[in-house]
Amino acid sequence: MADSTRQVQVKFFAVLREQAGVSTLDCATAARTPAELYRELQAGRGLQFPADLLRVAINERYATMETPLSTGDRVVFIPPVAGG
Amino acid sequence: MFELTDQPIDSAALRARLERPEAGACVVFEGWVRNHHGGRPVTQLDYEAFDELARIEGDAITAEAEEAHPGCTVLCVHRTGSLAIGELAVWIGVASPHRHGAFLACRQVIEEIKRRLPVWKKEHHPGNIAEWVNCTTESTAGRLSPGNYYERQASLPEVGASGQAALAAASVLVVGIGGLGCPAALYLATSGVGRLTLVDAGRVEVSNLHRQILFTADDVGAAKVSVAAARLRMHNPLVQVEARDADVTPGNVLALVAGRTAVLDCTDNFATRFLLHDACRQAGVPLVQAAVYRFEGELNLFEPGAQGCLHCLWSGRKPAQLETAPNCSGGPVFAPAVGVLGIMQAAEALKLILRLTDPIDFKQTRLINLLDASSYGIERPADPACPVCGLAQQTETPGDAAPPPRSESSDDFPLILQPQDIAALGPVQMIALLEAGEALDAATAPAGAIAVPMVDLIRIRELAGKGPAILACRRGLRSAALARLLRIEGVGRVYALAGGLGAIRIGVISA
Known part of the structure; x- marks a missing residue:
């Protein structure tokens, strides 16, 4: 069903990029939230990083793991940062 | 202002950008790549940024510091790419009319960067070992863990x-x-x-x-x-x-x-x-x-x-x-x-x-x-x-909701009334506040005093609302609290007797 899946772009950084093996992934997903999307990716791409340590950005803004996803969203899962 | 760069940071050039005649202080923080971490030797650091969000967050972090510390001008530059030992990874400069704000703003920026700027670093150790900092359980917990903090x-x-x-x-x-x-x-x-x-x-x-x-x-x-x-x-x-x-x-x-x-x-x-x-x-x-x-x-x-x-x-x-x-x-x-x-x-x-x-x-x-x-x-x-x-x-x-009728406004007498000022109030109702099990001593009680249990707030309100009233408890402390409550409620002429009923009993005033 067209309205049950959405087309999103996922970008990976740092440890997640290494685990995913790619920097960018365009995917059609039934996930309604980043939390659901991450569970799909854990199963599909072998991501091992624990979800409870992640933050997420949607369209270059910090969001929550429960923010509803829409087609065209750019989703970035953000592992604990280490700037400075 | 915040910038990301994959080129070496020139601190002198950045400092020059902060010069302004109204500034009386400049605090600079430089983050350097060091050759050890957590007791292990480090040979190199690779910095990786989520470029678009890092620029947005970086600008927000410096703007928040300027907002929180009025007069401060903040400039921050963060490196990306591979850095050798001794290289500059982050530069923060704050120019300000006064040193206090500059120190505080500078500290705020580096702490916020470490907390929320989407930048990661990979530490290289001798023997081709590398790991992402903060992304292993060990380094995330550090010295503190819920287990020991809340023990x-x-x-x-x-x-x-x-x-x-x-x-x-x-x-x-x-x-x-x-x-x-x-x-x-x-x-x-x-x-x-x-x-x-x-x-x-x-x-x-x-x-x-x-x-x-x-x-x-x-x-x-x-x-x-x-x-x-x-x-x-x-x-x-x-x-x-x-x-x-x-x-x-x-x-x-x-x-x-x-x-x-x-x-x-x-x-x-x-x-x-x-x-x-x-x-x-x-x-x-x-x-x-x-x-x-x-x-x-x-x-x-x-x-x-x-x-x-x-x-x-x-x-x-x-x-x-x-x-x-x-x-x-x-x-x-x-x-x-x-x-x-x-x-x-x-x-x-x-x-x-x-x-x-x-x-x-x-x-x-x-x-x-x-x-x-x-x-x-x-x-x-x-x-x-x-x-x-x-x-x-x-x-x-x-x-x-419609308020109840207003009491007349309070006069010049303070909330805590000295016994010698009672006469100046004119006709006044004395309310003796009794604790559970306490009775008013008829022999020494002030004439016309009405005894009310301290917990009967409704009765106290009603009596005090009728006109000038003095609340007196045993020592004058709880009556002050109640009188204040009533004043806040809008009862104008209500007072608490300094020293309480005890002050009357020992003959400070003649009732």
């Missing part, structure tokens, strides 16, 4: 691992980061409340320092929530602290309150008190409210959906009417009084989360007096006709 608290049978987990899952809003909010937020943070949001639009003033214990003399002029959040994160890096440099308004109150485990009202004005109270009822969130007057304070715990609400307590009076009453705002205040009441608010919030609240505490106002170290519970009135919580709930907006 002495989680071992309480009333807390335990499940209680500690409930605290970690809790979200508490603290409104007003002043004399009450500082100690309240501090204890909530160190006790492990997982998410704390601090709301206050104020700046630190010199006259705050004697009681607002999260602030130091160097913080004067800075945004309260920024300083407080930074201090709380230093105290307990295991909890999330969010700073909102804003006032609570009818437009934002529901969004702030919704979804919280508890709300602490640490403000000093009635408008905000009613706003928070009504929003908490609407959102179904328990509210812990405190107010302080000089050496005394009162504590109220409001349960959403229960009868006996703030509107019952003030009998439908509007906040604007109450605002003219004596309260803590701008007035003299004994620092330990706000300290004790703020910590009691934290205790009540923690007990709510841990399900340790005594149900009676939802139904009473607790009066605390630091002068005689007394604590006294008065049952809160529950008005069956209250438009907000009454049995026959009406659709009328509570703030618009």
Whole structure:
């Protein structure tokens, strides 16, 4: 069903990029939230990083793991940062 | 202003960009790549950034520091790419008219960068070993872990691992980061409340320092929530602290309150008190409210959906009417009084989360007096006709409820009346406040005095509302608390007898 899946772009950084093996992934997903999307990716791409340590950005803004996803969203899962 | 670069950082050139005639100080922080970390040798660092978000967050971080520390100009540059030992990874410069603001703003920027800038670093160790910093369990925990931080608290049978987990899952809003909010937020943070949001639009003033214990003399002029959040994160890096440099308004109150485990009202004005109270009822969130007057304070715990609400307590009076009453705002205040009441608010919030609240505490106002170290519970009135919580709930907006007839305004006599001033008041009703089991001594009681049990607030209100009245208790302390309550309620000419009934009995005045 067209309205049950959405087309999103996922970008990976740092440890997640290494685990995913790619920097960018365009995917059609039934996930309604980043939390659901991450569970799909854990199963599909072998991501091992624990979800409870992640933050997420949607369209270059910090969001929550429960923010509803829409087609065209750019989703970035953000592992604990280490700037400075 | 924030920049990302994959080129070596030229600190002299950056410093030159900050020069301005009004600046009397420049504080520069440089983050360097060092050859060791956690006891292991390091050979190289690779920095990777989520470029678009890093620029947005970086600009936000520097703008927040400039906003929090007026007069400061902030410039920050962060490197990406592979860096050798000794290279500059981050450069922060703050130019300011005065050194205090520059030091504070600089510290704020580096702490925020480490907390939220989407930049990662990969550490290379000898032997082709590399790992992402903060992304392994070991380095995330560091020296602190919930296990050791909360050890002495989680071992309480009333807390335990499940209680500690409930605290970690809790979200508490603290409104007003002043004399009450500082100690309240501090204890909530160190006790492990997982998410704390601090709301206050104020700046630190010199006259705050004697009681607002999260602030130091160097913080004067800075945004309260920024300083407080930074201090709380230093105290307990295991909890999330969010700073909102804003006032609570009818437009934002529901969004702030919704979804919280508890709300602490640490403000000093009635408008905000009613706003928070009504929003908490609407959102179904328990509210812990405190107010302080000089050496005394009162504590109220409001349960959403229960009868006996703030509107019952003030009998439908509007906040604007109450605002003219004596309260803590701008007035003299004994620092330990706000300290004790703020910590009691934290205790009540923690007990709510841990399900340790005594149900009676939802139904009473607790009066605390630091002068005689007394604590006294008065049952809160529950008005069956209250438009907000009454049995026959009406659709009328509570703030618009008609106030009862006004009493005449208070005269020049102070709240605490000296015995020798009684005669000057003219005809006056003496009300002797009796504790449970206490009787008025007919031989020594002042003529015409009416004895009323101290817990009978309704009768006391009624008598005091009729005209000039003097409240007298055994020693004059609780009568002062009640007289103040009545004045806040709008009863104009009500006084508390200095020294209490004891002063009469020993013949200080002739009755």
